[in-house]
Amino acid sequence: MKKKILITGGTGYIGSHTAVELIEKGYEILIIDNLSNSEEFIIDSIESITGTRPKFANIDLLDVEKLNIFFANNDNIEGVIHFAAAKAVGESVQKPLYYYKNNLGGTLNLLEAMKQYHIENFVFSSSCTVYGQPDKLPVTEKAPVKEAESPYGYTKQVCENILKDVIKSGAELKGIALRYFNPIGAHASGLIGELPVGVPANLLPYITQTAYGIREQLSVFGNDYNTPDGSCIRDYIHVVDLAKAHIIAIERLIHKKNKTPYEMFNLGTGNGFSVFEIIKSFEKVSGLQLNYKVEPRRAGDIEQIWADTTLANNELGWKAEKNIDEMTLSAWVWEQNYRKQ
Ligand code: WQD
Secondary structure (H helix, E strand, O other), rough: OOEEEEEOOOOOOHHHHHHHHHOOOOEEEEEEEOOOOOOOOHHHHHHHHOOOHHHHHHOOOOOOOHHHHHHHOOEEEEEEOOOOOOHHHHHHHHHHHHHHHHHHHHHHHHHHHHHHHOOOEEEEEEHHHHOOOOOOOEEEOOOOOOOOHHHHHHEEEEHHHHHHHHHHOOOOOOOEEEEEEEOHHHHHOOOOOOOOOOOOOHHHHHHHHHHHOOOOOOOEOOOOOOOOOOEEEEOOOHHHHHHHHHHHHHHHHHHOOOOOEEEEEEEOOOOOHHHHHHHHHHHHHHHHHHOOEEEEEEEEOOOOOOEOOOOHHHOOOOOOOOHHHHHHHHHHHHHHHHHHH
């Protein structure tokens, strides 16, 4: 009998890549998603890649009634990996109420339902945004959580504390928060990848859409930072490396290998790359000259961050494997495949 894992937000970017890895590892996957920032064809793509179609339910986590019916009709779920959330930093500044209601309300409803149906393993999709601009680099899990720069980042901090407090209250719950750095790239098949709705906020999809001719020109938000080439530095990590870490995390909980009921891990490569270095990598792998212009800094951007990955390497036995050129090339292959559909 295959173990069942529920993925919320499973038609999304990281969720769909995690679904593929879990299916290929022999799990039965259930996906709930409200398709607010993804498309249902991703379910077909997951089936094309793995030969197995995950069970999909179009449910909004704010719809408590539908959520409970789902859990009542799907028993023996071993664990939940919770991706479903709104995640655009800039948008969150414009729509704080939506972000707090959606990201916090959704997590609270999910945890309530898990309690009612005695599901005790929970992996939470968190973000390095919780660190703000770290005082020391590389940043470890012990670094202080700083005041969030955006409502989006704040919802990640609050959800981590909700998880910690529910676990501390003695509930039958074990949790792992995974703090992602900058996920980029796409599955080698070119059938799933980052699918931003509207104008992309993130760097890589903006680059690939500019190269494809959908966007006129990439704006580089600032070249006057205190970094070697003046542009911001981030720890970009291939989405497939990130997905693989989720398998290890949920299995750690299922097999009760976790050292404490609540754990958290940085998921990065440990290397920082600047915006100009990403552009250079993209031009190398695509053979194209990217049209870009330096513009003023973007509000809310931190200058530089990259992960200390020691804890995840040692405790999870996980290490990111793909290099920056594999990341940018896979993003470009996905963009071309997606537009040809
Ligand atoms: C990266 C760098 C920009 C776009 C955010 C969230 C984080 C996670 C990933 C969800 C920055 C520069 C970008 C552009 C640019 N999201 N840039 N031109 O802001 O590091 O992280 O997305 O989990 O939580 O905070 O990622 O890709 O937006 O920006 O110059 O058109 O690229 O200034 O230096 P960010 P990003």
